[in-house]
Amino acid sequence: MDTSPETDDTEQEATVLDRVRERLRSLYHGHSQGALRFQLAVMVIDLLIIAFFIASPVLRERPSFLWIDYSIAALLAADISARALASRDIPRWLRQPTSVVDLFILATLLAPFWLANLGFLRVLRLWSLSRSGFLWRPLIRRGYGPWREVxxxxLNLVTFLFVVTGFIYTFFFREDSGLAGYVDALYYTVTTMTTTGYGDILLSGMWGKLTSVAIMIAGITLFIRLAQAIFRPYKVRYPCPQCGLQRHDPDAVHCKACGYPLKIPDTDD
Incomplete structure (x- = not known):
């Protein structure tokens, strides 16, 4: 039996790491008052970071931009590391789309000059936050589960709006630096998405026309999707074990496609 000091040290380090991971799980996924306060604080910080990402095309030329950029990179790196440690299966967690988006955003923050033209994609953090169970678990407990799809x-629409605005500003309006150029990019994006088409701001060249076509198609699709989510009857997501149908009425006892008996939980997790 090996009782060498090296073995004891290794076991002690493993025990400390296990305690740290368990503590992080309780903070990120727990239901205690302390955990809920921690989760609320993280969400507030996330929203402030997203506000910076939305404004970053305008702020990029400011002297303080790099300080804010690297400070947010440190916060995001700490958050990603903590979430990874809190996960019970780190490789699986790393393969999730939200984790991939967060890692990409971290790369743009750590290399703001090399990846400057991709900085507008940081707004995707809003999309990854909206898909997080970390955000929805407390809301579902408070009865907001039926609003999840809406x-x-x-947020898909808002994310698309600001990602496209950042793209348009970066590649077409950059010479009009500052707030005026960003507002022009936002105005152009909204008029194109809604097919209002005032025609007072246009993108020049073949690539400008193709960009306009893509924005119109995607924008109308997202508007229709939002309208459907608001006005169609509320459904819960619960895959039928027999036919795989995903959406059912909250009080359904049989699958409407195949008739298989269902046991839908009271809360949609």
Whole structure:
């Protein structure tokens, strides 16, 4: 039996790491008052970071931009590391789309000059936050579960709006630096998405026309998706074990496609 000091040290380090991971799980996924306060604080910080990402095309030329950029990179790196440690299966967690988006955003923050033209994609953090169970678990407990799909659709639309605005500003309006150029990019994006088409701001060249076509198609699709989520009857997501149908009425006892008996939980997790 090996009782060498090296073995004892290794076991002690493993025990400390296990305690740290368990503590992080309780903070990120727990239901205690302390955990809920921690989760609320993280969400507030996330929203402030997203506000910076939305404004970053305008702030990029400011002297303080790099300080804010690297400070947010440190916060995001700490958050990603903590979430990874809190996960019970780190490789699986790393393969999730939200984790991939967060890692990409971290790369743009750590290399703001090399990846400057991709900085507008940081707004995707809003999309990854909206898909997080970390955000929805406390809301579902408070009875907001039925609004989940509506909020997802609305945030998809808002995320698309600001990602496209950042793209348009970066590649077409950059010479009009500052707030005026960003507002022009936002105005152009909204008029194109809604097919209002005032025609007072246009993108020049073949690539400008193709960009306009893509924005119109995607924008109308997202508007229709949001309208469907608001006005169609509320459904819960519960895959039928027999036919795989995903959406059912909250009080359904049989699958409407195949008739298989269902046991839908009271809360939609």
């Amino acid at each position: 909020v997802h659709s609305a």
